[in-house]
Amino acid sequence: MSTAMTQGLLYGGIVLAGIVAPFAFPEYTFQFALLWIMILFALTWDILGGQMGYNSLGNIFFFGAGMYLCAVTQIGLYYDVAEYTAAFGAVKVDFTMGQYMLGLGLGMVAAALGSVVLALFFGRIVFGLRGPYFAIGTLGVALAAGELMGTWEYVGGGGGISLPVYPGDPDDRALLYYILCFVAAILTFAFLRWLYGTRFGLALNAIRDDEEKAEAMGIHTTRYKTVAWGVAAFFLGISGAVFGNMTGFIEPLEVAFPTTTFGIFMVLMVLLGGKGTLWGPVIGATLFHVIKEVTWTYLLGWQWITLGALIIVNVIYFQQGIMGWARDKWPERFGVVVDRRTTISSRDEEAAS
Amino acid sequence: MLDNLSLLGQAPVLNIQLLLDGLFIGATFVLAAYGLALVWGVMNVKNLAQGDFVILGGYIAVTMAEWGLHPILGLPLVIVMMFGFGWLVYRAVISRVIDRDLFTSLLATFGLAIVMAQTMNLIFGPEVVAAESGLKTRSMFDGMVTVAEIKAISLLLAAVLATIVIIFMKKSRMGQAIRATAQDARAARVMGIDTDRVYAFTYALNSAICGAAGVLISLIWVIQPYFGITHSIRSFVIVTAAGFGNLPGVIMAGFGLGFAEQYSGFVLGAEFQQATVVALLVLILVVRQIQQARHRQVVR
Secondary structure, eight states: OOHHHHHHHHHHHHHHHHHHHHHHSGGGHHHHHHHHHHHHHHHHHHIIIIIIOOOOSOTHHHHHHHHHHHHHHHHHTTSOHHHHHHTTTOSOOOOOHHHHHHHHHHHHHHHHHHHHHHHHHHHHHHTTOOHHHHHHHHHHHHHHHHHHHTTOGGGTGGGOEEOOOOSSOHHHHHHHHHHHHHHHHHHHHHHHHHHHTSHHHHHHHHHHHOHHHHHHTTOOHHHHHHHHHHHHHHHHHHHHHHHHHHHSEEOIIIIIOOTTTHHHHHHHHHHHHOTTSSHHHHHHHHHHHHHHHHHHHHSTTTHHHHHHHHHHHHHHHOTTHHHHHHHHHOGGGGTOOOOGGGSHHHHHHHHHO | OHHHHHHHHHOTHHHHHHHHHHHHHHHHHHHHHHHHHHHHHHHOOOOTTHHHHHHHHHHHHHHHHHTTOOHHHHHHHHHHHHHHHHHHHIIIIIHHHTTSOHHHHHHHHHHHHHHHHHHHHHHHOSSOBOOOOOOOEEEETTTTEEEEHHHHHHHHHHHHHHHHHHHHHHHSHHHHHHHHHHHOHHHHHHTTOOHHHHHHHHHHHHHHHHHHHHHHHHHHSOBOGGGHHHHHHHHHHHHHHHOTTOHHHHHHHHHHHHHHHHHHHHHTOTTHHHHHHHHHHHHHHHHHHHHHHHHOOOOO
16 A cells, blocks of 8 residues: 555545544534644644744643634624623623624634733843743733733633633534534645644754754744744644634633643644654644543542652653654664664674575 | 822922831842742743742741741741752752743643642632731831831841851852852863752752742731732842842842832832833843943844
8 A cells, every 4th residue: 555545545544533423422512622622732742842942831822812813803793792791690691603603713713813912022031042932921921811811800800700601502513613623633634734844844853953053044933933933833823713702711820821721732732642753742732631530530649649749750760652663663663774784783684684 | 199298298208218128028028039049040041930930938837837836937938848859859840941042941830830839829829818917016216217116027037048148158168069050060060060950959949939028027027828920020130130140130130029018009109019120120121231242243
């Protein structure tokens, strides 16, 4: 079987599984939707963390920003935002289906574009920082955003916002948000698959390998870094918009800017799967999501300790991740040419022949 | 917000209260930040579990107070216990990340922070607690300014502890070995210094300093299992602002952060106190970057 056919079968199988899953197991629709969000998180984190070598701890900032931008757009289209948030969900605005869908659509566009603008703005601030300073600086941006949103009364402050209620059947609602998560994740994967094959992807890898030399070779590193962050922000903004509507209620510290949960999960998922690869984040996210759900169900109370221990063990003993390990094991399958003349075993073969 | 500002103008005495509280709380920040500067400078490990060591020290003191041992008398015991704990953590985790890239140590200590915070939550419960000192609170300026005696004592203790550590680093054999390793680990090894032992000692010393800071914080403020991350960020703010290996800078930045938190908490409202810490971190990093940008030439 040719590689193209294998790949076609693989992609077809995944898309088919994604379409069948909510119908086969309707009670797990929310879990499946969350899995796609997790895959999207891991893929977008890997743009900077894996391909470009900039380990951000604050990418969750765009998730929360997208969530708030979408909510404000959705409500602001038909109602006064300050009045709506001041009532803490007591005001019930009945949206017709058309209004709801228009609000959601425009909200997602606003979330995606707004996040890109924020990425371009904050990129100017954080991309002068290197190494651990970059990680701490981005962590600071995300934490500060959460704290400051909690004090901003216009968007509900610490009390949060209840989002418009879906004007239809709850099962349809679950399916709608599943489809949105699914499509967002697939689009992210397809876009990144194309992106890593272009000159842009090579420039990102050059920055990871040696930023000074890349600069010397004439690559405008700051521009590439900012655009890469913008790409991550675009998809994260969409995921935030969808996730906020899926849960129906947003609040700054736990839902919108969960720096110590989702923000760290992104990093962990990529490290687990293998950073700097296309499939690593997908595998890592799937595995992590399963581990997380199992520990949350059977080890309740200990789940965070398990998670912290997993981070430590992963970072110390298994930093190359699953894909990295596989690449060491079977280099030929990853297109790495091994010069067999230098290995001892091949010399033995030559002697025997 | 403006009301609070004008209140400060009308009653300048309130400033004294804020400055005093900033001084007392800032002293504990200085201790924790000095520990971080030590580990950062000597081992090049960014210890994100710093705040959780502080909180753990506080909880040990609170538990001993429940058993009838006064926290101040328990302080030496906490220092010894935290020293042992730090040594264990070094052997189990830190020794394996020390020669890896910087992000590895950051992430590994972050995992450590999660494990510690959650374990403390399971053992001690999520309530906000404080250690009881049993000392009086004195009031000055017709009751406008109140000073708890324990706060003054904790400032004194912090000063004594800091002096002991500084003298130890200057005079003792181990202190000299630590400074030599910080300057050039390879050369230190050539000279016959067991750098692995030095690293273990440095990390344990940092843990002990944090534990002592935690005891003081539990006496003059409150602790809770999840307050650790804020203390870690405070230490990072101070060390990043001062630069490691700059002891006077760490002391100045620590007290400065204490004042800044007290004032922002009073003027903007208590909910801004946390935001101030992180906002200051971002601000300091931006300023640092602008300074660095002058030294760097970029392709235009």
